[in-house]
Structure formats: structure tokens, C-alpha cells
Amino acid sequence: MSIVEAVRIAFVSLLANKLRSILTMLGIIIGVGAVIALLSLGGALQTLVTEELEGLGSHLIFLFAGTNDPAVNDQVPPRLTNDDVAALADPLNVPAVAAVAPAFQRRGLVAYRGTSYDATVVGVTPSYIQVRNAEVARGMFLDEQAVQLRSRVAVLGHGVLQTLFPESDPIGQRIRIDGVNFRVIGVMTERGGTFASNEDEQIFIPLTTAQDRLFAPEAGTTRKVEVSVVYIQARDDQSIEPAIQQITGLLRQRNNLTYQDSNFTIVTQQDLVASFATITGAITIFLGAIAAISLVVGGIGIMNIMLVSVTERTREIGLRKAVGARRGDIRLQFLVEATVLSLLGGLLGIALGYGLAQVGTTLLSSFSENARAEVQVNSILLATLTSILIGIFFGLYPAVRASQLNPIQALRYE
Amino acid sequence: MPLIELTNVAKTYRMGDTTVHALRDVSLTIDEGEMAAIMGPSGSGKSTLMNILGCLDQASSGRYILDGVAIGKLNDDQLATIRNSKIGFVFQQYMLLQRTTALRNVELPMLYGKGHDRTARARAALEAVGMGDRLHHRPNELSGGQQQRVAIARALVNNPRIVLADEPTGALDTRTGAEIMGIFQRLNHEQGITVILVTHEPAIADYARRIIHVRDGLIDRTEQRNGAAIPSAEYAR
Numbered sequence: 001m002s003i004v005e006a007v008r009i010a011f012v013s014l015l016a017n018k019l020r021s022i023l024t025m026l027g028i029i030i031g032v033g034a035v036i037a038l039l040s041l042g043g044a045l046q047t048l049v050t051e052e053l054e055g056l057g058s059h060l061i062f063l064f065a066g067t068n069d070p071a072v073n074d075q076v077p078p079r080l081t082n083d084d085v086a087a088l089a090d091p092l093n094v095p096a097v098a099a100v101a102p103a104f105q106r107r108g109l110v111a112y113r114g115t116s117y118d119a120t121v122v123g124v125t126p127s128y129i130q131v132r133n134a135e136v137a138r139g140m141f142l143d144e145q146a147v148q149l150r151s152r153v154a155v156l157g158h159g160v161l162q163t164l165f166p167e168s169d170p171i172g173q174r175i176r177i178d179g180v181n182f183r184v185i186g187v188m189t190e191r192g193g194t195f196a197s198n199e200d201e202q203i204f205i206p207l208t209t210a211q212d213r214l215f216a217p218e219a220g221t222t223r224k225v226e227v228s229v230v231y232i233q234a235r236d237d238q239s240i241e242p243a244i245q246q247i248t249g250l251l252r253q254r255n256n257l258t259y260q261d262s263n264f265t266i267v268t269q270q271d272l273v274a275s276f277a278t279i280t281g282a283i284t285i286f287l288g289a290i291a292a293i294s295l296v297v298g299g300i301g302i303m304n305i306m307l308v309s310v311t312e313r314t315r316e317i318g319l320r321k322a323v324g325a326r327r328g329d330i331r332l333q334f335l336v337e338a339t340v341l342s343l344l345g346g347l348l349g350i351a352l353g354y355g356l357a358q359v360g361t362t363l364l365s366s367f368s369e370n371a372r373a374e375v376q377v378n379s380i381l382l383a384t385l386t387s388i389l390i391g392i393f394f395g396l397y398p399a400v401r402a403s404q405l406n407p408i409q410a411l412r413y414e
Numbered sequence: 415m416p417l418i419e420l421t422n423v424a425k426t427y428r429m430g431d432t433t434v435h436a437l438r439d440v441s442l443t444i445d446e447g448e449m450a451a452i453m454g455p456s457g458s459g460k461s462t463l464m465n466i467l468g469c470l471d472q473a474s475s476g477r478y479i480l481d482g483v484a485i486g487k488l489n490d491d492q493l494a495t496i497r498n499s500k501i502g503f504v505f506q507q508y509m510l511l512q513r514t515t516a517l518r519n520v521e522l523p524m525l526y527g528k529g530h531d532r533t534a535r536a537r538a539a540l541e542a543v544g545m546g547d548r549l550h551h552r553p554n555e556l557s558g559g560q561q562q563r564v565a566i567a568r569a570l571v572n573n574p575r576i577v578l579a580d581e582p583t584g585a586l587d588t589r590t591g592a593e594i595m596g597i598f599q600r601l602n603h604e605q606g607i608t609v610i611l612v613t614h615e616p617a618i619a620d621y622a623r624r625i626i627h628v629r630d631g632l633i634d635r636t637e638q639r640n641g642a643a644i645p646s647a648e649y650a651r
Binding site: 001002005012016315316319320321322323324325326327328329407408411 | 523
């Protein structure tokens, strides 16, 4: 018997039990749909995150005081000072570094007339604009003079602007931060940050103003953290690794560390991308496992229904054998039927996955235009191949059972 | 040379601890072009004999030669090939595939053997049994007699050496049964097809020229009739 003939017989048989066929396919439909949606949405999410982290700045390195390990912090107290920043800004010390932007940030209560707002107040220097790829929408950013004079001037993030000045022009207006008067000199463009930190909810003031006027030094004993984070721009992507080496060496030397762990933490954009990839990877594995279970359950469903079908059609099998069907013919017929069932489920699953990907793209489009959940040709091929293999694997046992029926007993079966 | 030659054929089954002797010692020859009937009460072994003649089953001992081929040495797939090319089956319950047209049903044996001109050959076979105007009807749209005609067409489509009919009128009324028997008779007379009937009804066996009576796994006696079989008065009505 030819494959074409077997496929025709399979369709006749599946169409004779439409509802049963569709219910049997459900496991495969859901499993394949989940895999397709997962692969396409995972890609879109990765694009989104990478794009967002790239937006933080170019060839960016983050330097934090202290570490995540409390034991290390006890042994070597966190320490990051203005002098450290000055040393890092010297190209003779760290040739791989292009620019350095120190920041000192705290929560602060920002008030304008009746409205108050709990924002992140960040003391920065003018280099922040360059290092963090930031842009001023209106007015101006903080300049060197403002830093030197410890001026009480502020630049608002987009979110802060919308809360405090929903309609009026903020430039030149006076606001209060933790009770201290500040004059608004500029407004940042919207960043739309969602992951690392939301820069729209921040207010920028001169670093020196933050350190000396606004926030009292920490009442710690051995800690000396004048700067909470330093944003460091390497000269180019190749300079990131050398820059990390040079920064580490310089700071360990300045802190007189020999055998101890470092009392600072260096993180790169790649580290952030990687740590996010770890999270998405874990989610992918989890959802993938669910999809795999669904596929196995779907396969068992196919096996079950094929066994029922073989029993129901015992007389048909007996007849086919009587008129000359060999074992291979019967085996092929039922194997093809199981595979057609599974493959149809797979194709419907691909359609379902495509639909889910479209929905996902719509949801992600509010974050980024480029984060499109696209169904790759590879995913379609993988899903098709998987469903064929499931059909063959779970159809084999029923097919072999059918082929081994004794024709005399099968013809007499009631 | 005889078409069918059984020599000292026996068949035993094991049913739990007991051994059932379905056939004890059967020797039989049937020539080409014969129309023979195998008769016997249920449990006589006639079904077993038919299964062996039809190559659905193999003898435990003895020799069976069909059309020059020793059947006893063949495996399952070789038996299937023999059934496909040399034997046409007609069953009491027609055994047609539901939801499948008469034409497709008749094509069935050709799926497993010679595959050329399937539709044309199936159509010719259906026309030969007077079903030329019902090619695309499904079994549930046909009467019992019509279904049995389709089954006969299916049995004939591969030009078999013998047609084995197991109680072919068992599910039909007397009149339709007579029509079906008329078809077998005509096929035997006009085309020289060898027909073996298996039945417990004397009226059906009357159509055959030789009646082989089976009892307790042995051939009890053989009745030879002269000339064409005459339908009994009961069937003529």
C-alpha cells in the first residue's frame, strides 16, 4: 500500500470522528502553540532588554561602593570618595577610560506648591549627559559652574515633570527638595526605562550640592561613601575588559588592599544582559518543560485513541488482512493515521502560537517598536518535525498491535 | 492437475489445558471449474476447513497444495499475498467498509496487490454483478442483497483462482438468497470460476455439483450430483 493511499484512509477515518480527532489533537495543539509562542516572545523580550540596556550608555561600566556580601563589607568597609573619582578621571591612571560620571543618590521629597513627590534625587556632574546618553528636552543641564558653586539648581526627569508641572512651564520655577529651595533649570527627555532604574522618576542636582548641602554624611564609622555609583565610559567595546582591570588595580591600590576581597563592585552592560538572560533562560526552561509535558500528554492521548480505534476497527483489520494486507500494510495504515493526527495538531498549534506571538507583539509594542515576536521558520520546522516524531513514536505501539491481529479472530470480532 | 489438494490435513488448537481436534484427517481434491459445497453442523470443523482452504490459517499437519503452491511452508506475509492473488472471500455479513463507496470497497484488494487500472477494474467487476448503477453508493444506502453483490465484486476483482463463500445467503431473505446463488452459478458456468460454498443449509448446498459433508473433523461422505444444480422448490418460490 502506498503512503498516499494510507494518508487518504487516515483522513477518511479522522473525518469520521471529527470531535474525537480534535480533542485528541488538543494536547499537541497546546504544546506546540506554547513552544512557538515561547520561542518568538523570548526573542522579542531579549531584543527589548538588550535595547534598553544599550540605551543606558555606550561601553558603560558601573562602579558601586561595597559588595553584595555582608561579610566582605565588614572586613573591608565600602569606600568610594571624590578623590577616587578624580583618580579614575585621570587618563594616566586608567587609559582605557574615556569619561567618568560620579553620582550620589538618595530618596527625597520634592514639593512644588501643593504637590509633593517622592523622587530619587541624584547628584551628578556635567559628564553624566555624555556617559549615560541622556538628553535635555528643555532648558539646560547642570554645568561645571553649578557644581563648583554648589548651586541649588535642579533638572527634572520626565515623570517628575508630569506630576509637578502637568501644564505650566517649570523652567525658572522654585521647588523644594527635603525643605531646601531649588530652581528648575531644565527638563530631561523621556527615557521610558523599565528595567535597571527608571530615570524618568529622578531629579538631577549638582553632585557637590547633594553631598554638602542636602544629604548629611552617613552616620557610619568606617564607611566613607561620598559617591554611591560611578558611571564609567570605556573608550570602545574592546576597552571594557582593560578598563575593568585598570579600575580594579587603581582602587585596590588606593584602598591598600592586598589579599582582601575588593570593597567595590564593577558591573558592565554585558553583565546586566547576561543576568537578565539567566532569568529569561530560567523562565524559558520552565515554560519549555510545561510545553514538553503537554506534548508528551498529547502523545499519550494519541496512543490511547489509536488503541481505541484499533479495537473498534478489528473487523476492518480482519477484512483487510483477508483480502491480502500484509502486516506492514496494516502497520503503515495506523502509523500514518497517528502521524496525520499529530501533524494536524502541530499545524494548528503553529497557528495558535502565531496568534499568541501577535498578541505578544501588540503588548510589547508600547515598550519598543523593535521588540516584535516573530515566528521563525526554524521554529515552524522544529514544531512540524516534533509533531511528526510524536505521531510516529506514540502511534507505533497501536500500529504494531493492529498488524499482529489474527485475521480469523479479527473477522469474527463483534 | 487439481486446483486444491489436501492430504491428511489435521488441525488442533490448544484451549487452556485441553487440545481441540478441529480437523482430524482430511484429504480432499477440488478441480478447477468445480462448484463444491462444504456442509456440516456447527462444531463439525467446516469453518476450520474453510480457513485452511482460504489460507487464513495453516494446518497442524498434513499437506495443502493450492494452484501448485505448498501452503504449509509459507509465513504470514506470503499467505497474505496468496490470499490477495488467488482467493476471493464472500462473507455472511458482507464485511464492507462503511462510509466508503461501492467502488472504493471493490478497489480494496487492489491496494495490496496489482494496482493498475484500479477504478476501471472495480467498475467492471461491479457491472458483472449487476451493480453498475450503484458505483458511488455507500453500504448504508444499499440493501442486503446489493451489499452482497458488492462483496462478490470485491472477491472477483483480482481474478482469483477460487471464490470462497462462507454462508453467503445467511443474512438474506430466501428470494434475495436465490438471486445471489444465481450469480455464483453464473460465474461458475460462464466464466469457469471455481466456487466453494460453506453452509449448513441443504437448500444452498443444492446449488453445488459436489457436496462434502464434514462431521467431527472428518469428511463424512461426499455427494456427487450429475448435471447442473437445480434450485430446490423452496428457493424457486
